[in-house]
Amino acid sequence: KAVPAKGFAKMSATGNFQAYDFQRHAVGDDEILIDIQYAGICHSDLHTAKGEWGAIDYPIVPGHEIAGRVSQVGKNVTKFKVGDFAGVGCMVNSCGTCEYCKKGEEQYCLKGNVGTYASKDYFHNDELTQGGYSNKIVLAENFAIKIPKNADMKKVAPLLCAGVTTYSPIVHKNVKAGDTIAVAGFGGLGHMAVQYAVKLGAKVTVFDITEDKRADALKMGAVKYVNVKDPAQLKGLDNTYRVIISTIPAKYDLTMYQKMLKLDGDLVILGFPAQKDLPSMTSGDILFGGRRKISGSLIGGIKETQEMLDYSVANNIYPQVEVIPATASAIDQAYTNVLDGKVRYRYVIDMQTIK
Ligand code: NDP
Ligand code: ZN
Structure with a gap:
């Protein structure tokens, strides 16, 4: 059955963030549910949410730098078990059959990949996808990245896109x-x-x-x-x-x-x-x-994302982050600061603090 989720959405291009309750689709046989711990704020979130790249559908819950813990797995899932740490970047699915998907270059999928937010999920009746400024996300296990146990989760989140x-x-x-x-x-x-x-x-x-x-x-x-x-x-x-x-x-x-x-x-x-x-x-x-x-160059494929993550953790290469609480006003302020050149160097929302 559908999974209730809480997050923060913009209702229009110019409005502020608001607390937003919504539903994730039920965890499918090949899918996992992640309890989100941290979500990075990428400049792409700002461009998209404000409609700067073209009109989008609202509400939008941005966020494609996601790190958290697996809390449920579908019956065919082999890559994760409950309790594992997992990450999500800019894609939650792709056609899986075109020449680029087969090569692990899902970001260049010929049908178009399913973006983590503001995208139509053609595997789920074209539902509008919603991103990481939320406490839970459901996605295909193949598009989730394994995060080693020793990783610093708040600093891992921005690795998934930046x-x-x-x-x-x-x-x-x-x-x-x-x-x-x-x-x-x-x-x-x-x-x-x-x-x-x-x-x-x-x-x-x-x-x-x-x-x-x-x-x-x-x-x-x-x-x-x-x-x-x-x-x-x-x-x-x-x-x-x-x-x-x-x-x-x-x-x-x-x-x-x-x-x-x-x-x-x-x-x-x-x-x-x-x-x-x-x-x-x-x-x-x-x-x-x-x-x-x-x-x-557009993000990276899933295999490459896993390689990057393992490499970054092994070599202690992490972003410099500023953690903010999960409130609408903190996210609004972070957006202002990104535009004003004040961020050092990535805001990360602590989604565990959501009320
Ligand atoms: P940030 O805002 O964190 O960083 C942008 C940096 O560029 C800031 O330090 C800013 O300075 C600086 N800057 C602004 N104008 C100039 C200029 N004229 N010359 C030199 N530096 C300048 O953004 P992100 O790093 O999160 O994202 C950067 C861009 O990459 C965005 O457009 C984003 O949408 C895009 N992006 C693309 C992806 C892809 O797959 N290709 C994936 C993710 C993001 P200051 O802070 O002082 O204003
Ligand atoms: Zn990004």
Whole structure:
């Protein structure tokens, strides 16, 4: 039977969060129920909930950085037992039969994956999915990630999106010791990208729009920090980086970063600003960029997410988090702070404190 859940939803693009009681579908034979302990606040939650990427259906319970404990399993479940720790990222299902799903690249499912929130679940009569700012979630066991017992749960949550989204291109672009690379946007995603790249031995430059994060970036192992607001700091950087990872969620100059690539270098776009702020470039910019490559990257597949999680825990690579209580006003305040550049570096809601 259906599972009662409590959470926090926005009822419109402009409204505040409100306490929201709703139901999760019954735990199917291949599904598990997770009692959510922690849910990270990703900038994608803000973009989506405010309709910045296009109109969505309300109510919306955001949250795709979920860590918790399994409290019920369907009869065919083999990967989890009650009491195990489990995580959920940006997807709760996918077609499972297309060429990309078969390769473990469910994020590129040809039918479209079922997103953790604001998505139509085509396995459950197109019900609107609801995310992690809630106390319970039901999903296919194949889309849940195993979390080792010794992991720090509040810091594990953001790995499920910020972790894998940065780990994936770093692995795919073969970032290695001695590489000169850059990370643009030093926030939730950016500070994970820096840690993974530094761990691999790369020389990392960080770009952001403030002086306030310089010390943190250097402490995390970056060799250089550039405040793009200061033109003097941008001098002499053309033709420098083999890989640049952009996590910028606002309007910015794409060609500036393209020019900073070495020939055959890669600019990987992770940040997805509001539609009205999307940076653009012309075919002329691309042509004169020569063999400098620009591509995007979407989260990571389930197998890769598990690999990232095991790697992060084993190497003690975690986000820096600020835990907030499970109240609507605390979430509203966190959203304001993310936009004001005040978060260090990921808010995590302690869902166990929900009333
Ligand atoms: P955060 O807000 O935590 O971090 C963004 C960082 O970029 C902040 O440090 C911000 O600075 C900085 N920034 C803003 N403008 C500029 C600029 N012009 N130049 C350099 N830095 C800038 O966001 P997240 O890390 O959570 O998410 C980043 C983006 O990635 C979002 O658009 C999100 O939707 C997207 N995303 C994409 C995914 C994918 O699969 N590709 C997955 C998850 C997220 P300040 O704080 O000072 O304002
Ligand atoms: Zn995210």
